[in-house]
Amino acid sequence: MARIEKKKDVVIVGLGWTGSIAGMELAAEGLEIVALERGGDQNTVPEFKYPNQIDELTYGVRLKNMQHPRQATVTVRRDDSETALPYRSMGSFLPANGVGGAGTHWNGLLWRPQPEEIKLRSYVKEKWGESIIPEGMNLMDYPVSYDELEPYFTQFDEVAGVSGKAGNLKGQIQAGGNPFEGWRSKEYPMPALGTTYDAAKFQATAKNMGLHPFPAPAGIASTSYVNPYGMQMAPCNFCGFCERFGCYQYSKSSPQTAVLDALKRKTNFSYRTHSEVLRVETSADGKTATGVTYFDAIKQEEVFQPADLVILSSYQLNNVHLMLVSGIGKPYDPKTNTGVTGKNYAYQMNGGVTLFFKEENFNPFIGHGSNGMCIDDFGINQNDFGKLGFIGGAYWRVGTMNGQPIRSMPLPKGTPGWGAGWKKGIGEWYGHSMSIGTHGSHMSYRNNHLDLDPTYKDPHGRPLMRMTFNWQDNDIKMTQYQKIKAEEVGNALKPDLLQSGFKNIGAKFDVRPYQTTHNTGGHVMSEKPTEGAVNRYCQAWDKHNVFVFGAGNFVQNTQYNPTGMVGGLAYWTLHAIRTMYLKNPRPLV
Ligand SMILES: Cc1cc2nc3c(=O)[nH]c(=O)nc-3n(C[C@H](O)[C@H](O)[C@H](O)COP(=O)(O)OP(=O)(O)OC[C@H]3O[C@@H](n4cnc5c(N)ncnc54)[C@H](O)[C@@H]3O)c2cc1C
Numbered sequence: 001m002a003r004i005e006k007k008k009d010v011v012i013v014g015l016g017w018t019g020s021i022a023g024m025e026l027a028a029e030g031l032e033i034v035a036l037e038r039g040g041d042q043n044t045v046p047e048f049k050y051p052n053q054i055d056e057l058t059y060g061v062r063l064k065n066m067q068h069p070r071q072a073t074v075t076v077r078r079d080d081s082e083t084a085l086p087y088r089s090m091g092s093f094l095p096a097n098g099v100g101g102a103g104t105h106w107n108g109l110l111w112r113p114q115p116e117e118i119k120l121r122s123y124v125k126e127k128w129g130e131s132i133i134p135e136g137m138n139l140m141d142y143p144v145s146y147d148e149l150e151p152y153f154t155q156f157d158e159v160a161g162v163s164g165k166a167g168n169l170k171g172q173i174q175a176g177g178n179p180f181e182g183w184r185s186k187e188y189p190m191p192a193l194g195t196t197y198d199a200a201k202f203q204a205t206a207k208n209m210g211l212h213p214f215p216a217p218a219g220i221a222s223t224s225y226v227n228p229y230g231m232q233m234a235p236c237n238f239c240g241f242c243e244r245f246g247c248y249q250y251s252k253s254s255p256q257t258a259v260l261d262a263l264k265r266k267t268n269f270s271y272r273t274h275s276e277v278l279r280v281e282t283s284a285d286g287k288t289a290t291g292v293t294y295f296d297a298i299k300q301e302e303v304f305q306p307a308d309l310v311i312l313s314s315y316q317l318n319n320v321h322l323m324l325v326s327g328i329g330k331p332y333d334p335k336t337n338t339g340v341t342g343k344n345y346a347y348q349m350n351g352g353v354t355l356f357f358k359e360e361n362f363n364p365f366i367g368h369g370s371n372g373m374c375i376d377d378f379g380i381n382q383n384d385f386g387k388l389g390f391i392g393g394a395y396w397r398v399g400t401m402n403g404q405p406i407r408s409m410p411l412p413k414g415t416p417g418w419g420a421g422w423k424k425g426i427g428e429w430y431g432h433s434m435s436i437g438t439h440g441s442h443m444s445y446r447n448n449h450l451d452l453d454p455t456y457k458d459p460h461g462r463p464l465m466r467m468t469f470n471w472q473d474n475d476i477k478m479t480q481y482q483k484i485k486a487e488e489v490g491n492a493l494k495p496d497l498l499q500s501g502f503k504n505i506g507a508k509f510d511v512r513p514y515q516t517t518h519n520t521g522g523h524v525m526s527e528k529p530t531e532g533a534v535n536r537y538c539q540a541w542d543k544h545n546v547f548v549f550g551a552g553n554f555v556q557n558t559q560y561n562p563t564g565m566v567g568g569l570a571y572w573t574l575h576a577i578r579t580m581y582l583k584n585p586r587p588l589v
Pocket of ligand 1: 013014015016017018037038094095096097098099101102103104105106107109110243275276277278313314315369517549550551561562563564566
């Protein structure tokens with residue numbers, strides 16, 4: 001029988017960005033809070049200290065900070081004619097394991113969505129009519145507007161510490177920023193970072209072509225900064241070790257740098273590591289949760305943690321799995337298009353061109369995860385879906401991220417992958433290339449969903465979650481359009497060689513190469529309980545004291561990296577809990 005812990009007001013499941021923010025905001029209400037984190041503790045010192053952290057083999061290749069399949073994995077199939085098999089070597093996406101979550105080893109690109117993306121179904125319907133929505137696409141509006149979310153996007157920007165240049169301040173277009181972004185109530189907390197040579201080169205050509213370049217919004221400090229929680233950031237030195245690494249110099253926004261030390265000082269907050277939550281427990285009438293059962297990996301025992309309020313902040317995939325094994329929301333059935341949990345799983349549609357220049361040197365080792373210049377000229381609110389024949393868009397970015405010798409050696413196609421030929425290729429081409437990356441939206445479809453696997457189980461005897469996912473023509477058409485445009489701009493830069501990497505019509509989902517950890521959907525926000533698992537405040541429709549955080553709330557994926565929206569939604573939900581729910585616990589809708 002499970003050991004029973006002393007009851008708390010709040011139990012938080014997972015201590016990444018959303019769990020840390022939830023801890024901080026709810027601790028301010030004087031509540032007794034415990035956070036349960038599956039992985040170990042991680043701090044800037046000693047875990048990420050220099051020079052240990054800049055070890056590409058340990059962190060970049062062997063993925064020391066990531067979730068390992070032996071702890072948690074999914075089974076994967078492309079459609080229901082296939083048998084799903086367990087994903088045994090993480091590649092396509094890299095969920096986190098440990099205090100700080102993936103915000104510890106992310107790149108820091110911190111975007112907010114365009115207003116049109118928040119009401120995409122209505123936008124499409126009004127401009128082109130519903131008939132352009134392809135059969136099987138579950139295109140939805142968020143049950144909340146950009147204007148409602150704007151203050152919370154700003155709050156997250158200020159806590160995370162973002163560097164950039166506003167393009168639209170209170171409706172006034174600003175020189176040097178992104179003219180196609182949604183309005184901002186404030187300028188970025190820090191000015192934009194300096195520009196590397198590749199980005200400057202792209203900026204000049206793009207401007208000449210009538211495009212609108214602007215600096216990438218970076219969760220990387222350009223100057224010294226103190227956030228609203230009193231946490232300090234120091235300016236980035238462009239060391240090139242962001243993605244897959246903890247930052248050793250307090251420059252990259254992360255829960256460690258922005259929240260956790262302030263949170264750990266709260267006497268009403270505590271956290272337990274090596275504590276994996278196995279399920280949410282339910283009251284006899286099924287209307288509320290009573291707490292969670294977790295596995296204490298140190299004592300090797302199950303523990304029941306009673307609590308009045310349950311915050312699921314264990315990342316999109318883990319949240320959906322916990323909801324499915326705990327009976328939160330009816331599981332989605334793609335055949336009937338009914339049920340809600342596991343619905344609208346979506347991903348991201350990326351592609352890019354690499355440009356090689358014999359005579360130019362780009363110093364690729366100078367960079368960071370959010371470096372560079374972007375354009376939004378081929379983004380969602382710029383594309384004519386009716387004419388182009390797809391729904392979606394992409395932003396582009398040019399900027400060196402790192403020159404790490406194992407993973408960052410772009411070579412012309414045909415260069416041998418090993419031996420003397422490879423060495424010769426590296427000698428000729430290292431530092432002589434730049435790339436234009438297109439980062440695109442991905443819609444939700446009836447046949448892309450998550451449910452429980454009928455065969456495979458995890459170490460705790462729970463069914464693994466099954467992912468049924470394949471690329472769809474709509475999103476491939478979108479990326480093919482970006483290819484045509486990126487090749488045009490790439491050629492205008494006059495490289496000696498241009499190489500494209502985009503998915504072609506008919507491409508099948510391949511789990512091996514890293515694509516993004518921007519998995520979305522599965523517990524989507526909705527107007528009605530029949531359409532999604534949570535309401536507009538990210539509160540479970542069927543258990544009012546369960547609030548669910550993260551990109552699982554997305555109704556379809558935006559064209560941007562998700563964490564700006566994830567953070568904004570977290571503050572939106574926490575505001576609702578603080579101002580409405582705690583006074584009178586109930587379904588808020
Ligand atoms: C390599 C990489 C690069 C990225 N770059 C960007 C970027 O540039 N911009 C961007 O917007 N996004 C980026 N992302 C995505 C971004 O990191 C996530 O959107 C964000 O971290 C999600 O925050 P979260 O709080 O929802 O979950 P997480 O950060 O994943 O935190 C969840 C926590 O829950 C814990 N947990 C899981 N299951 C359980 C359980 N059952 N019990 C207890 N604890 C549990 C995990 O160990 C983890 O610590 C990147 C991700 C990766 C992996």
